Amino acid sequence: xxxxxxxxxxxxxxxxxxxxxxxxxxxxxxxxxxxxxxxxxxxxxxxxxxxxxxxxxxxxxxxxxxxxxxxxxxxxxxxxxxxxxxxxxxxxxxxxxxxxxxxxxxxxxxxxxxxxxxxxxxxxxxxxxxxxxxxxxxxxxxxxxxxxxxxxxxxxxxxxxxxxxxxxxxxxxxxxxxxxxxxxxxxxxxxxxxxxxxxxxxxxxxxxxxxxxxxxxxx
Numbered sequence: 001x002x003x004x005x006x007x008x009x010x011x012x013x014x015x016x017x018x019x020x021x022x023x024x025x026x027x028x029x030x031x032x033x034x035x036x037x038x039x040x041x042x043x044x045x046x047x048x049x050x051x052x053x054x055x056x057x058x059x060x061x062x063x064x065x066x067x068x069x070x071x072x073x074x075x076x077x078x079x080x081x082x083x084x085x086x087x088x089x090x091x092x093x094x095x096x097x098x099x100x101x102x103x104x105x106x107x108x109x110x111x112x113x114x115x116x117x118x119x120x121x122x123x124x125x126x127x128x129x130x131x132x133x134x135x136x137x138x139x140x141x142x143x144x145x146x147x148x149x150x151x152x153x154x155x156x157x158x159x160x161x162x163x164x165x166x167x168x169x170x171x172x173x174x175x176x177x178x179x180x181x182x183x184x185x186x187x188x189x190x191x192x193x194x195x196x197x198x199x200x201x202x203x204x205x206x207x208x209x210x211x212x213x214x215x216x217x218x219x
């Protein structure tokens with residue numbers, strides 16, 4: 001099994017694109033994309049960004065995400081479900097918030113920044129506490145999507161959204177750190193943007209656009 005990074009060449013990627021399109025046309029329905037997650041927020045966002053696909057969640061239960069980076073964790077998860085869905089497209093994403101003043105934290109520990117079990121209000125409160133008195137609040141969201149194609153080949157792509165951490169939470173949309181994150185060029189947090197506005201600029205939206213380039217539109 002050979003792993004390709006996000007710097008895939010167009011000549012090679014077109015093979016994936018046309019194979020996916022042909023596969024969907026032969027089936028006569030939306031192409032299935034098995035996604036390694038149980039997070040309903042992620043499933044909703046992926047379905048919004050890739051509406052041409054039948055998104056099939058598959059929780060890789062019991063898999064330990066112990067890699068030091070997003071790409072490694074995404075690969076751990078996608079390999080777990082690809083074993084069950086041979087001959088199908090499978091995907092996993094791993095994402096998180098990286099704050100410059102905190103040395104990139106919370107990073108891969110974003111979901112459990114305040115400890116086990118995952119607790120969003122506690123995570124946000126700890127982030128604000130750790131940034132008390134800090135002037136440089138630059139941060140970025142990062143999303144890494146790992147794919148396994150029907151032949152078993154792997155590919156990894158990334159998406160980023162730069163911005164900064166607000167002094168206080170605002171907005172009710174989105175999830176996680178969205179109420180605290182203000183993307184560059186905006187005066188509103190992710191949680192104050194509509195789904196369409198967020199998906200157009202988000203780390204996940206940018207990563208999934210690269211996924212779409214590889215697998216086609218799914219229809």
